[in-house]
Amino acid sequence: MKRIISFAAAMAIGLCAYAQQSFERVNTTSPEFNADGTVTFRYRNPKAVKVQLNSDCLPQKMTQGPFGVSEANVPVDMKEGPDGVWSYTTSVLEPELYMYNFIVDGVKEVDLANKYMCRDGANWTNYFIISKDSSDAGHYYSVNDTPHGNVARVWYDSPTLGMTRRMTVYTPAGYDKNTKVKYPVLYLLHGGGGDEEAWATLGRAAQILDNLIAEGKAKPMIVVMPNGNTNQIAYSESAPGMNDYNKGERALGAEAASMEESFPDIIKYVEANYRTLKGAANRGICGLSMGGGHTFRTSLMYPDTFGYIGLFSAAATMVHTMDREPHPDQLRSNVKFNQDMKALFDAKPKLYFIGIGSTDFLYDLNKANRDYFDEKGYPYEYLETPGGHIWKNWRIYLTHFAQKLFQ
């Protein structure tokens, strides 16, 4: 039997090459993890004139963006060597999950020598993890030798939006086995341009939760990652070239309702279909950027629903108007807004968390929001980290926030 199997394995490897034979082979090694802690990227293209590496593993600099100034990537030139292989070696990298792409004669390309690639909204990026010991960030973002939770693509009905929609649900290790145990729930929201898969890919939510739970640093919990774009049934499943028939997708701006208005559909589905603990003490909500705004407004709309509220680099306007002109007094003097905020804090959430990068272009907005909290005496926990509007910070905030939940 062994011999048959060996042949099958050998054949299998051949078959893979065979099926792809008419594709040019990507036979460079990239990235290469050097013994000294540096990383070498390679890209083979003899005809290219200029090849650059664009990555958050490179030094960042303050850059003007459409909404303000923030720290951002600065591409570096790669050097051409023999056989048209372009390369670049970094300095020693700190433990982290890094993203990168190449820019070939001005055109964005991905590194097809590296099979690790994922999607941030419509943008594809390669990625890799650096980890040096079992206490660093890279460790928490990796699959380690611990019990693992499962991650499911789950469809649910949203009567408010008139759609059957998809979300991602993490159930902690032991959920399927411990059929009498009920769990608290964290609702974890993505940012603008993202979708229901963002936190489970670049966000490494399952790995962060697996590792924290295994070490006893976080309670076992269900994590629900819905799609915050209420014009979509799900990423990738309703668009020309995927399914012209699907009536689910709507034009942006033609949503039947907002994320906040449709949020009860999500909670209702989760609490009917999973073994959940009920009540505000067993529900958390947090989100990054646009999802921070969703979190802010959802918690305000349903003040006795969430005991734990987390705003990560939040695009949440409390003291500015909606037209991006700063009229700090508009919401501040809005009677209903102040009543809603009072109702939220009268319900005494166990934790209201605000995290922001010190060079995030939303820093000033978040500062103004904190000023409002301070003025009113509403308690919150604040974490300021270096860096801009980046995934690195959102993973840090999730790792931090998850340890505070349901204690």
Added chain:
Amino acid sequence: MKRIISFAAAMAIGLCAYAQQSFERVNTTSPEFNADGTVTFRYRNPKAVKVQLNSDCLPQKMTQGPFGVSEANVPVDMKEGPDGVWSYTTSVLEPELYMYNFIVDGVKEVDLANKYMCRDGANWTNYFIISKDSSDAGHYYSVNDTPHGNVARVWYDSPTLGMTRRMTVYTPAGYDKNTKVKYPVLYLLHGGGGDEEAWATLGRAAQILDNLIAEGKAKPMIVVMPNGNTNQIAYSESAPGMNDYNKGERALGAEAASMEESFPDIIKYVEANYRTLKGAANRGICGLSMGGGHTFRTSLMYPDTFGYIGLFSAAATMVHTMDREPHPDQLRSNVKFNQDMKALFDAKPKLYFIGIGSTDFLYDLNKANRDYFDEKGYPYEYLETPGGHIWKNWRIYLTHFAQKLFQ
């Protein structure tokens, strides 16, 4: 409230662009689905000398591969237009899920203007679906307005392999709600170079099952898609650059046991953690290429376990030796092999299915296998389709086989 939300949405779109600002924008439209049923591909690269399209939507031709001659892709030249945008327009395409890549001056690249990209083992490919009406292949591979099953990444213990491993599990629509209902199980195996995600991506297994079940053409069933590479804990989670600490991954050839030997671990986990109907009448197994070989040998090793057995373009050697030299009499005259085959058919499987493409390089091998079945009088159903060793055929076989299961 509406105004806040509109601002948040606008901001969200901006944020996405912002975070990616230092990437060159991919501002071509590709693919474009023309009203006449043709498709135009575009790739912007003013400095490129030669750009080709490589796709299974183009005419195929017989090509020599490492194991034999099979129909395969033939790349076509794209034409450069204004602004360095290369383009190619196909003939009218039949309904199907198609894969494609570009070849830029001999280097494989993907189409980053098309957000639909997936992985076939270590190979990334863009894809799109053509569907014209609700009876065609493209329809069955799409998410339609029907109830949907969920797809989960599930970790299970494999004591035989000494690993905790990941598999993909489809539970049909209603599974979570109908908590008293038990379901039959199909074990669906990938091919060489693939992994536990192959059938859920290019295989469109969830969509095929959703659509067949919704139309009453297939029974609601659980579909289990394990990883057939017994050196891996899962795709992507244990390798340098993902997790150097993980001891799960072994060198190829250093597996603790074969897929066949470890298969009972999978069944045991599934039947302990899902609401399953037991017995051979409620278990099916099928697989493509290497997975067809796994299917053949697993069904032979456990003859009273599976009532439905499906070999899709199977790399299953029944009458050839393992050294690839045809010694047709070696297994044919092997006493244990003949006893095992007799035991399998004495258990009267409800269906033994063999599917193969007429230009598959494994055609002759499969013909020799069928000759053995015919000689022994073992009943099987045979489906021969045009084309080679390709996903198009494997989706057709799954669509066909699924309708025969558990009836």
